[in-house]
Amino acid sequence: MPLRDLLLGLTVIAIWALNIIVIKLGVADMPPLLLMTLRFMLVAALIVPFTRITREQLPWLLLLSVTFGGLHFPLLFLGLGEAEAGTGALLVQMGTPFATLLAALFLKERLNLRRWLGLALSFGGVVVLAGGPSLPSLLATSLLLASAFFWAVSNLIIKAAPTISPLTLAGWIALFAIPQVALGTWWFEADQWAALSRAGWAGWGAVFYTAVMSSIVAYGMWYRLLQKHPVSRVVPLSLLMPVFAVLLGMWLLGDPLGANKLFGGLMVVAGLAVINIRFGKKRKGA
Numbered sequence: 001m002p003l004r005d006l007l008l009g010l011t012v013i014a015i016w017a018l019n020i021i022v023i024k025l026g027v028a029d030m031p032p033l034l035l036m037t038l039r040f041m042l043v044a045a046l047i048v049p050f051t052r053i054t055r056e057q058l059p060w061l062l063l064l065s066v067t068f069g070g071l072h073f074p075l076l077f078l079g080l081g082e083a084e085a086g087t088g089a090l091l092v093q094m095g096t097p098f099a100t101l102l103a104a105l106f107l108k109e110r111l112n113l114r115r116w117l118g119l120a121l122s123f124g125g126v127v128v129l130a131g132g133p134s135l136p137s138l139l140a141t142s143l144l145l146a147s148a149f150f151w152a153v154s155n156l157i158i159k160a161a162p163t164i165s166p167l168t169l170a171g172w173i174a175l176f177a178i179p180q181v182a183l184g185t186w187w188f189e190a191d192q193w194a195a196l197s198r199a200g201w202a203g204w205g206a207v208f209y210t211a212v213m214s215s216i217v218a219y220g221m222w223y224r225l226l227q228k229h230p231v232s233r234v235v236p237l238s239l240l241m242p243v244f245a246v247l248l249g250m251w252l253l254g255d256p257l258g259a260n261k262l263f264g265g266l267m268v269v270a271g272l273a274v275i276n277i278r279f280g281k282k283r284k285g286a
Contacts, residue, residue: 005225005228008221008224009222009234009237010237010240011221012221012225012237013240013241014244015217015218016214016218016238016241016244017089017240017241017242017243017244017245017248018209018248019209019210019213019218020080020085020086020088020089020245021085021253022205022206022209022210022214023076023077023206024080024081024085024253025202025205026202026203026206027077027080027081027206028081029199029200029202029206030195030196030202030203030206030207031185031189031192032074032078032189033074033077033078033181033184033188033189034195034196035077035203035210036073036074036077036181037181037182037185038207039174039206039207039211039215040069040174040177040178040181040211041174042208043171043174043211043215044171044172044174044175044178046171046211046216047168047170047171047172047174047216048171048172048175051165051167051168051171051172052168053164053168053172054162056162057162057164060157060160060161060162060164061169061172061173061176063157064154064157064158064169064173065172065175065176065177066177066180067154067157068150068151068154068173068177069173069176069177069180069181070177070181070184071146071147071150072150072151072154073147073177073181074184075143075144075146075147075150076143078143079091079143079144079147080144082139082140082143083141083144084249084253084255085245085246085248085249085253086242086245086246086248086249086250086255086257086265087129087255087261088144088245089241089242089245089246089249090125090129090242090245090246090261090264090265090268091126091129091141091145092147092148092151093122093148093241093242093268093272094123094148094149094268095148095149095152095155096122096152096275097118097119097122097123097271097272097275098148098149098152099151099152099155099156100115100118100119100275101119101152102152102156103156106156107156107159114274114275115275117271117274118271118272118273118275119271119275120271121267121268121270121274122267122271122275123271124267124271125263125264125265125266125267125268125269125270126145126264126268127264128260128267129260129261129264129265129268166219166220166223167216167220170219174215222234239269239273242265242268242269243265243269246265
């Protein structure tokens with residue numbers, strides 16, 4: 001990969017890692033589901049008027065609006081409100097092992113020894129994290145792991161769905177998820193108007209950053225890289241996201257780096273690498 005594209009990929013990873021920090025700051029300034037509703041409204045306003053969907057795509061987008069928009073993202077925002085940024089980023093990465101297991105169960109994809117090793121390392125890393133002081137409460141941990149699970153479910157749905165461009169996917173999922181998350185904030189949160197009037201740069205900045213920088217700019221650059229280079233060269237860069245998030249959490253939020261977070265995090269990242277990267281020489285003609 002040319003240096004320019006490598007730097008572009010690292011920029012995307014840095015945007016996504018900083019997104020974890022921004023969400024954590026945002027939900028401290030504004031109720032999580034209210035923030036999520038505003039984020040979806042901004043994404044939909046910026047994308048939907050410029051895209052079109054077919055009747056065949058509609059039911060898939062409605063389903064994804066539940067699993068991705070109504071479950072994955074709100075659970076992520078709620079969980080990060082109670083977790084350290086780095087630990088939260090590591091737990092959310094469990095979406096990859098969950099997706100691997102779900103593909104084996106429902107798509108009959110074969111799990112070879114390499115993937116079993118990756119799964120063991122990843123889940124073992126969570127166990128190590130659980131033994132340390134940096135792991136959040138049981139509720140927050142459950143929320144983040146559930147967020148990762150619904151990310152995995154959403155990826156399986158996307159595989160089965162007809163082809164939909166990434167930005168179209170993001171915009172219409174956001175549009176259909178707005179009433180779901182708005183109902184959640186109305187039901188579970190209070191004083192939304194007061195919260196909006198009190199919100200400062202952290203809350204409104206999180207709305208802008210998560211919608212524009214993370215959802216639109218970063219994914220736009222990421223899919224441009226995927227169009228130019230083999231997936232095997234691009235996807236491994238995503239393994240750096242939790243590493244960046246841990247470092248940013250230490251630098252910007254003062255999160256500690258204990259032995260459990262260090263070794264548990266290394267196990268999770270190593271497990272993801274084993275699952276995602278094909279080692280060994282490529283056969284001729286393959």
